[in-house]
Amino acid sequence: MCDKIKNIILTVLLALMIFGLGAYMLISPSQEFSDSERRVLAQFPETSAKTLLNGSFMKDFETYTLDQFPFRDAFRSVKMFSSLKVFNNLTANDLYTFGDYVIKQEYPLDEKVVQGNLDTINRVFASSVEGKTDRVFFSLIPDKNFYFSKESGRLSFDWDELEGLISDKAGWSEYIDITDTLSGESYYMTDTHWSQDKILDTAEKVLSSLGKDMPETYTENTLDKDFWGVYTGQLMLPLKADKIVYLTNEIIDSYEVTSLDSMGNQQKDYVYNHGKLDSKDTYDFFMSGAVPLVVINNATVTDGSHLILFRDSFGSSLAPLLAQCYSKTTVIDLRYINPSFLSFFADFNNADVLFMYSPLVLNSPSVLQG
Amino acid sequence: MLFSSIPFLYAFLPIVLLLYFISPRKLKNTVLLISSLVFYAWGEPRYVFIMIISVTCGYVLGLLIEKYRDKKRLSRLFMILSAVISLGLLGYFKYANFFISNFAAVTGLSIPLLRITLPIGISFYTFQLLSYTIDVYRGNVPAQKNFITLSAYIALFPQLIAGPIVRYSDVAEELQSRTHSFKMVAEGSRRFLIGLGKKVLIANVLGEFCDTFKASGDWSVAFFWLYGIAFSLHIYFDFSGYSDMAIGLGRILGFNFLENFNYPFISKSITEFWRRWHMSLSYWFRDYVYIPLGGNRVSKARHIFNIFVVWFLTGFWHGADWYFIIWGVYFGVLLLIEKFFLSDLLKKAKFVRHIYVLFLIIISFVIFNASSTTEAFAYVGRMFGAGGLPLVSDEFFYYLRSLAPTLAIAIIGATPVVKTAFTRLSEREGVRRILNIVEIPALLLLLIVITAYLVDGSFNPFLYFRF
Numbered sequence: 117m118c119d120k121i122k123n124i125i126l127t128v129l130l131a132l133m134i135f136g137l138g139a140y141m142l143i144s145p146s147q148e149f150s151d152s153e154r155r156v157l158a159q160f161p162e163t164s165a166k167t168l169l170n171g172s173f174m175k176d177f178e179t180y181t182l183d184q185f186p187f188r189d190a191f192r193s194v195k196m197f198s199s200l201k202v203f204n205n206l207t208a209n210d211l212y213t214f215g216d217y218v219i220k221q222e223y224p225l226d227e228k229v230v231q232g233n234l235d236t237i238n239r240v241f242a243s244s245v246e247g248k249t250d251r252v253f254f255s256l257i258p259d260k261n262f263y264f265s266k267e268s269g270r271l272s273f274d275w276d277e278l279e280g281l282i283s284d285k286a287g288w289s290e291y292i293d294i295t296d297t298l299s300g301e302s303y304y305m306t307d308t309h310w311s312q313d314k315i316l317d318t319a320e321k322v323l324s325s326l327g328k329d330m331p332e333t334y335t336e337n338t339l340d341k342d343f344w345g346v347y348t349g350q351l352m353l354p355l356k357a358d359k360i361v362y363l364t365n366e367i368i369d370s371y372e373v374t375s376l377d378s379m380g381n382q383q384k385d386y387v388y389n390h391g392k393l394d395s396k397d398t399y400d401f402f403m404s405g406a407v408p409l410v411v412i413n414n415a416t417v418t419d420g421s422h423l424i425l426f427r428d429s430f431g432s433s434l435a436p437l438l439a440q441c442y443s444k445t446t447v448i449d450l451r452y453i454n455p456s457f458l459s460f461f462a463d464f465n466n467a468d469v470l471f472m473y474s475p476l477v478l479n480s481p482s483v484l485q486g
Numbered sequence: 487m488l489f490s491s492i493p494f495l496y497a498f499l500p501i502v503l504l505l506y507f508i509s510p511r512k513l514k515n516t517v518l519l520i521s522s523l524v525f526y527a528w529g530e531p532r533y534v535f536i537m538i539i540s541v542t543c544g545y546v547l548g549l550l551i552e553k554y555r556d557k558k559r560l561s562r563l564f565m566i567l568s569a570v571i572s573l574g575l576l577g578y579f580k581y582a583n584f585f586i587s588n589f590a591a592v593t594g595l596s597i598p599l600l601r602i603t604l605p606i607g608i609s610f611y612t613f614q615l616l617s618y619t620i621d622v623y624r625g626n627v628p629a630q631k632n633f634i635t636l637s638a639y640i641a642l643f644p645q646l647i648a649g650p651i652v653r654y655s656d657v658a659e660e661l662q663s664r665t666h667s668f669k670m671v672a673e674g675s676r677r678f679l680i681g682l683g684k685k686v687l688i689a690n691v692l693g694e695f696c697d698t699f700k701a702s703g704d705w706s707v708a709f710f711w712l713y714g715i716a717f718s719l720h721i722y723f724d725f726s727g728y729s730d731m732a733i734g735l736g737r738i739l740g741f742n743f744l745e746n747f748n749y750p751f752i753s754k755s756i757t758e759f760w761r762r763w764h765m766s767l768s769y770w771f772r773d774y775v776y777i778p779l780g781g782n783r784v785s786k787a788r789h790i791f792n793i794f795v796v797w798f799l800t801g802f803w804h805g806a807d808w809y810f811i812i813w814g815v816y817f818g819v820l821l822l823i824e825k826f827f828l829s830d831l832l833k834k835a836k837f838v839r840h841i842y843v844l845f846l847i848i849i850s851f852v853i854f855n856a857s858s859t860t861e862a863f864a865y866v867g868r869m870f871g872a873g874g875l876p877l878v879s880d881e882f883f884y885y886l887r888s889l890a891p892t893l894a895i896a897i898i899g900a901t902p903v904v905k906t907a908f909t910r911l912s913e914r915e916g917v918r919r920i921l922n923i924v925e926i927p928a929l930l931l932l933l934i935v936i937t938a939y940l941v942d943g944s945f946n947p948f949l950y951f952r953f
Contacts, residue, residue, distance in 0.1 A: 122922040123672035129930060130675050135504075137937075138496035169531050174487075181492040185941045194938035203691070203895075206888035209942070224703060271884050 140186045147184060152192075152349030154396050157183040193352040200353070206270060211347060214268040216305045216356050218347035219260045222475055225273035227281065229481045234285035236484045237471060240426070240455045241288060248464040254282055254289035255322060257430045257474040260308070263300035278475060289471065292325045294318050304358040307345020308476065309399055312433040313361040319437035326423070326468050328441035334363040343398045360401060362388050362433075367416050367440045376409040376461065378452065385410060387436040402432035408453035409461055411446050412439040419443060422467040426450060428477040442468070450484045451477070487528040489731045490685050492940050498525065502643075506739065507666070515638040515661065518739065522641035526606070529647075533605035536575060541640045543571045544615040545633050548622045552629035565623040569616060576612045579604055584806035607647035609803060611640050613770055618654040620774060627655045635661050644735035648728045650746035650766035657741055664740030674737030676925075679932050681730025684723045686936045688896050690943075692720035695889060696855065706879035710869045712886060714848040717855050719896040722751065725764070751900045754839045755832050756820045756846060767803070771796050794818050804854070809862040813853045820846060 147157050161167065161176030168174075185191065199208035206212060210221050245252060256278065265272035275295070282291065302314035310318075313336055323330045342357035368387065375385035385404055392400040403410055412435065423442040425435055427449060439445035446462045477483050487494050502521040509517050527534040547568040554560040583599045590597040618636070621627045630636040639661055645652050699713040729746035736743045750762035760768050779792040794815065801814015824832065832839045849866055856862035868875055898904065912918045 118919070119922065120668070122926065123668040126672045126675065126926050126929065127668050129926065130933065131500075131503075133930065133933060134496055135500045138500045141492075141496055171529075171531055174493075174528050174531075178491060178493050181497065182941055185492060185496075185937075188941055191934075191938040191941040194935060195942040198935050198938065202891075203687075204888075204891045205691070206884065224701075269884070269887065271880065 137186055141181060141184060144184075144186065146180075150183075150188075150349075151396065152189050152352065154346065154349060189349075189352060196352045209350060211351050212268065212270055213351070213353070214264050214300075217260065217264065217300065217303070218306055218345075218351050218355065219264045219268075219270070220308070220347070220476075221265070221270050221272070222259050222261050222479060223271040223273050225278060225475070226479055226481075227277075230278065230281050230475075230478050231285065232481065233473075233478045233484050234281060236450070237426070238285060240450065240458070241286070244455060244458045244462075245464050245469050246288070249467050249469060251326075251466075251468045252289045253292055253322075253325065253468070253470045254286050255292040255294055255470065255472045256282065256478075257310075257428075257472060258295050258298060259474055259476055260300060260303045262295070263298070263302075267300075273475070273479075278478070286471070290325070292322055292470075294321055297321050304343065304345050306348045306355050306358050307343070307399060308347070309345070309430055310433065311358075311361060312363055312402070312437070315434060316363075316437070319434060322434075322470070322472075323438060323441055326441075326470070330437070331365060331367060331440055334365050337362050337364055339393065339398075339401070341393055341398065345399070346397065360398060362401070363437065364388075365440075367414065368436055370414070370416055371436070371439065372413040372415070374411050374413075375404060375407045376453070378408065380457075387412065387439075399429070399432070403435060403447065405429075405432070406452060407449065409446065409448050410435070411444065411461075412436070413444055414439055414442060417441065417443045422446070422463070424448065424462055424464060424467050424469045426469070426471045426473075428473050430474050431472055434472070438470075452485075454485050487525050489728065489735075490682060490690075490936075490940065492937075493528075495937070495940070498528075503738070511663075515632075515635050518643075519634055519638040519641060522638065522643040522646060525643040526641065526646060530606050533608075536579075536605050536608070537611060537641065538637075540572060540575060540611065540615055541637045542633075544568060544619055544640070545630070545636050547571075548619050548629040548636070549631070551619060551622050555625070561623060565619055568619040572612045572615050572619075576608055578602075579608055581802075581806045610649050610651055611646065613651050613767075614640055614654070617651070617770065617774065621653070621655050627658055630654070630658075630661075642736075642741075644732040644739070644741075645743065648725070648732070649764075650729050650732060650743060651770050652736075652743050652766070653770075656744055660741050666740045670740065671738050674734045674739075676734070676929060677737060678731050678734030679929055679936070681727040681732075681734060682936050683932050684727030684730060684899070686939045688892060688899065689720050689724035689727055690939070691892050692716045692889070692896065693724065695885060696720055699885075702881055704879045704881040705868065706876045706882050707869065707871050708878045709882035709885075710852075710865065710875075711848070712882060712889075714852045714869060716889065716893065718751075718848050718851045719893065719900065721851060721854070722747070722900060723896060749900065749902050751844065751847070752840070752902070753843050755824055755828075756817065756843060757824050759843055759847060760817065760821070767800070771800060775799060790822060793822060797821070807859070809853055809856050809859045812859065812862065813850060816850055816853065 146159050148159075149155070150157050158176065158179040160180055161173050163173060167176075182188075196208050196211075199205045200212070207221050210223075212219055212221060241252070258275070261270065261272050262275065264270070279291070279293075297317035297320075298310065298315070302318075303310050316330075316334070320330045339360040339362070341360075343360045344355075344357055348355055371387055373385045373387055374382050376382055385407070387403055389401055389404045392398075392404055395405065397405060399405070406429075417440075421442045421444075423438060423445045425431055425438065425445060425447045427435065427447060428451070431447060431449075435445060435447045446467075448458065448462065487498060489495075498521075502517070505521070506514060506517050523534055523538075526537060547564045550564045551561050551568070554564065579602055582602065586597050586599055589595070618627075618630075618639075622629045630639070639652075639654055639657060640646075642652070696713060696717045699709065699716075702709070726747040733743045733745070744766065746764060746766050748762040748765065750759050753759040753762055776792055776796045779795060780788060781792065782789050784792065797814045797818030798811060799814070800817070801811045804810045804813070832842070835842075849869070852865050852869065853862040856865055864873070867873065871877075908921070912921060
């Protein structure tokens with residue numbers, strides 16, 4: 117091809133691309149939600165003299181163009197592929213793959229953030245728990261990176277340092293170490309969370325530390341629908357789908373569950389909510405997802421025992437197993453409820469209180485209320 | 487507005503190019519001026535007026551300098567007035583707080599700092615205006631009678647906010663009349679895309695690492711050296727990438743801007759490095775400071791003084807802080823050592839001289855990227871084991887592995903190897919035809935990958951915006 121023809125073809129093709137994509141971006145109707153990223157997308161910003169002069173329009177317009185760019189997901193795939201497979205970066209957007217697993221490299225540990233979250237937990241303990249029961253426990257839920265980082269050559273924070281912080285800040289609790297009950301394979305391939313059928317040893321160890329014996333018989337049920345976890349849309353590369361397996365037995369089947377919605381209304385709920393299978397996050401199947409407070413009444417235990425579990429989303433699949441040994445289990449998610457309301461919904465007197473959090477929450481700023 | 491942003495690439499640029507190419511020849515400078523003001527106001531809505539005031543002063547004083555050319559004193563007065571206004575604005579916005587804080591530190595007085603932010607690109611357009619009025623005063627160029635033409639030169643968006651410092655004399659003819667062709671658009675597009683790739687795919691990745699390094703708690707001696715190497719490459723790819731984009735955009739619009747970088751990391755001496763790095767700034771200081779001071783045609787003591795003045799100002803131009811001045815003077819000292827002691831030795835030590843240059847350049851950029859003078863000294867000390875740091879750390883090995891391909895590409899790209907190979911291959915007609923075919927999908931793919939990086943991320947500030 118001669119230079120002249122090359123110059124013409126190159127000019128025309130580049131012009132088509134920037135004019136075409138530019139026009140499509142500005143003319144096509146805006147999308148409201150990204151299913152792959154599970155978030156609301158930016159809309160065209162407000163245009164006024166004020167927003168133009170203070171520069172907020174320009175800033176918001178840039179966000180808008182990024183969010184509404186044509187074929188955004190396809191471009192994100194190209195970026196992740198290029199970053200991980202072409203430039204061979206060990207992580208892209210903190211994600212990496214190892215075998216069939218997608219893992220987030222949670223690193224580094226932000227000591228100030230962790231201490232801030234532990235201060236919040238301390239305030240909750242002081243205002244709601246202290247003096248009402250002396251059976252208070254704390255357990256850290258390892259993330260996937262804890263198990264995969266060493267083998268894959270990625271970074272992971274110092275677990276001993278995190279446990280040391282808990283020992284310093286939550287000395288009022290008895291620590292339950294569950295790291296030896298899990299492995300990398302205990303987690304979904306495409307999601308942050310652990311798979312319920314792989315955490316029986318964990319539940320048993322926690323219950324044993326609480327002085328309870330866990331029932332041994334379960335039926336494994338597998339949902340027909342493929343489970344594409346939260347990392348699927350973040351990684352944007354071809355992955356194997358997960359399956360959600362959930363455990364039932366006569367005790368779990370007998371639970372009567374109520375939950376508190378965001379407006380403070382009590383409603384009937386389920387530990388396995390099939391109505392949530394079509395939600396954006398299929399993991400909401402467990403305990404209906406982001407719910408401030410759930411109460412599980414277990415008529416098969418009649419000793420009046422009460423477990424209060426302060427938890428993050430990992431607790432959604434663990435709570436149904438722990439609740440087998442208690443007459444009542446109150447599951448509280450401090451991300452969605454102001455702790456000053458707790459006394460209205462939970463009686464802490466003589467209850468077993470378990471704080472159970474993953475570093476994904478403890479290492480995130482301003483997540484817990486209180 | 488950033489070149490490496492979706493609003494620029496897919497909104498501003500296509501609209502401006504469309505308006506520019508459909509407008510008649512007489513209106514092209516007007517289109518350029520209006521679009522350049524929009525480009526500037528996009529990031530600095532308030533400060534666009536400062537630029538307009540600067541340009542108006544330069545325009546009026548340029549005409550007055552020329553009008554009173556026969557009255558030398560008056561002409562000189564207008565030239566000095568132009569310099570005072572331009573440097574006064576630069577001094578107020580860029581250096582006022584530096585002087586206030588130092589005065590307060592020396593006197594012990596409590597003086598509040600001014601609540602001002604630095605107008606983007608003021609260091610660049612101030613130097614362009616200065617070069618214009620000084621060149622008119624010297625009679626090198628006639629004063630520009632058309633306000634729009636002069637304004638379009640100063641505000642020209644390709645080089646407005648991060649250079650290169652284009653002198654009026656270099657583009658005076660093209661401002662009056664310039665040609666456009668598919669060849670120029672294709673060459674300009676290729677240059678622009680290569681610059682954009684350097685910025686987005688290399689500089690941003692290394693820049694993110696440098697930020698991560700600074701926040702790290704796992705420092706080691708080797709990690710500091712990795713940081714020094716990564717930052718040196720980052721600033722080169724960031725700034726030379728921007729210059730490539732500016733030159734490419736200029737070519738699309740019919741201008742021929744001079745080169746600003748010429749593979750500085752292959753230099754055999756620090757003196758040569760500064761002939762290859764940010765050439766438009768080096769030449770500006772040479773022509774408007776060093777030579778007027780007497781250059782090297784003076785006594786040895788005065789020559790040394792002249793060199794120190796230039797390097798003090800070079801450092802101070804880059805930032806209003808002592809560590810920038812230290813950075814500039816560091817090069818002044820190195821240039822003097824080379825001039826008086828090392829020049830013969832460097833000619834003989836063929837391999838070692840490259841190591842010598844890279845070693846000193848890496849240290850210089852560690853100083854340059856400090857956030858305070860204390861940090862600059864602390865970082866350099868740690869590169870040599872100060873503070874009892876371990877030799878290596880986990881993070882060092884991790885980032886070395888993770889960045890190895892990017893660093894390898896950056897190191898190769900910082901040498902003329904690829905360009906030389908491409909040029910030599912192109913000399914054969916058959917290979918040239920094949921390369922022409924490959925070039926089109928390769929550049930399109932490059933644009934797709936760059937767009938993908940931009941759509942996915944938001945980390946792309948240009949380093950030279952702060953100057």
